[in-house]
Amino acid sequence: MTFDVVTMPALVEADWRSLAALPRNSLHQSFDWACAWWRARRLAPLILRGRQAGRTVMLLPLEIIHRRGLRVAGLPGERFNNLNTGLFSDDFPEPDEEQLNDLLAGLRRVLAGYADILLLDTLPASLAGSPHPLRRLMAIEHPDRSLQLPLLSTMDETVNQLNAKTRRKRFRQQCRRLEALGGFDHYCPENRRGQHELLDLFFRQKSERLAALGLPDVFRPADVRRFFHDLADRSEAGPDFPLRLHALRLRGRYEGRIVAVGGLSRKGGHVLCQFGSIDDRLCPDASPGELLFWLMIEQSCREGATVFDFGLGDQPYKRSWCTQETTTYDILLPLSRKGALAQPVLASAMRLKKAIKNNAMLYSLVQRLRAAAPL
Numbered sequence: 001m002t003f004d005v006v007t008m009p010a011l012v013e014a015d016w017r018s019l020a021a022l023p024r025n026s027l028h029q030s031f032d033w034a035c036a037w038w039r040a041r042r043l044a045p046l047i048l049r050g051r052q053a054g055r056t057v058m059l060l061p062l063e064i065i066h067r068r069g070l071r072v073a074g075l076p077g078e079r080f081n082n083l084n085t086g087l088f089s090d091d092f093p094e095p096d097e098e099q100l101n102d103l104l105a106g107l108r109r110v111l112a113g114y115a116d117i118l119l120l121d122t123l124p125a126s127l128a129g130s131p132h133p134l135r136r137l138m139a140i141e142h143p144d145r146s147l148q149l150p151l152l153s154t155m156d157e158t159v160n161q162l163n164a165k166t167r168r169k170r171f172r173q174q175c176r177r178l179e180a181l182g183g184f185d186h187y188c189p190e191n192r193r194g195q196h197e198l199l200d201l202f203f204r205q206k207s208e209r210l211a212a213l214g215l216p217d218v219f220r221p222a223d224v225r226r227f228f229h230d231l232a233d234r235s236e237a238g239p240d241f242p243l244r245l246h247a248l249r250l251r252g253r254y255e256g257r258i259v260a261v262g263g264l265s266r267k268g269g270h271v272l273c274q275f276g277s278i279d280d281r282l283c284p285d286a287s288p289g290e291l292l293f294w295l296m297i298e299q300s301c302r303e304g305a306t307v308f309d310f311g312l313g314d315q316p317y318k319r320s321w322c323t324q325e326t327t328t329y330d331i332l333l334p335l336s337r338k339g340a341l342a343q344p345v346l347a348s349a350m351r352l353k354k355a356i357k358n359n360a361m362l363y364s365l366v367q368r369l370r371a372a373a374p375l
Helices: 009-020 031-041 097-111 155-159 164-179 192-213 222-233 288-302 316-321 337-357 360-372
Strands: 002-006 046-052 055-067 070-074 117-124 146-150 184-187 241-250 258-267 270-278 307-312 324-326 328-334
Touching: 002 009, 002 097, 009 031, 009 046, 009 055, 031 055, 031 222, 031 241, 046 097, 070 337, 097 328, 117 337, 146 316, 155 164, 155 288, 164 184, 164 288, 184 288, 192 222, 192 241, 192 258, 192 270, 222 241, 241 288, 258 288, 270 288, 288 307, 288 316, 307 316, 328 337
Parallel strands: 070 117, 270 307
Antiparallel strands: 002 046, 046 055, 055 070, 117 328, 146 307, 146 324, 184 241, 241 258, 258 270
């Protein structure tokens, strides 16, 4: 295998889109996702390419982050990626020890001039039944688990996997409470203007909610908002899309008011919830966020999806929906002498972060300190 670095995405777009379409590769490494991130952050694209017999069998889109004097190469999207894989061909083998050493030597040789450390985070040991080619290197467990609900052919069958009686009763109660106010619609505008309006509303709702809880707003930076707006622009009609906004819209007394917003991505049968927000000033007893999840999951069943992924983060509302849990891992690969010296320290810091997240009281304190810190 030979490696090189490409700095113009258009030069590898055809190979990239071909690899990104394979079930084993995450939607977060798609061409549109990475290009939207680079553009929003005004970053120079950096793509590691691996080839065999002149054929592209591996791509790693990257960005360089400077941390305390270290150059860290990571996957575009950072904390907004729920599941990463990199891009590998269907016939890319799981390397044995000798092949893995050759692969690592090739990565170091071409990337050492750009970065000191390669950080690949939130990697599953397997995806769509295919083992990850780099799983031998997955020594650090990521602090967050991700949670999923398998989707069956109908909503009734899907709900039967859960506490079906309680779930259906709550759904009927939520509907009755909103019907008493005049009713509601599951709103998913087909035009770009409507999608962008919902996205801006999400940013406002999320900001107000997080401020009320004393938590930091990771969606506040302008470049993050540009990124998601760009994704919305790249979501043309079709079964797969990087971002599509859904909402719960009221009728009657609160005609046109939006009380919940959700953002979904889809690749093949995999639907992934990127974010959600609620306006808790209206009808909070109707649990509009939970009702919107029901409607989005029901639509996903109708459209033939096979899994609804709630993404990273272990929260009670996710647990109430999900029957599957995925452990993901981080890889820290030194690329330079400086990186080799820093790698043990960074690995320890990542394990400490996991320990803090597993302690609810300590994690709450850290979150509040982050919220109080200046941006």
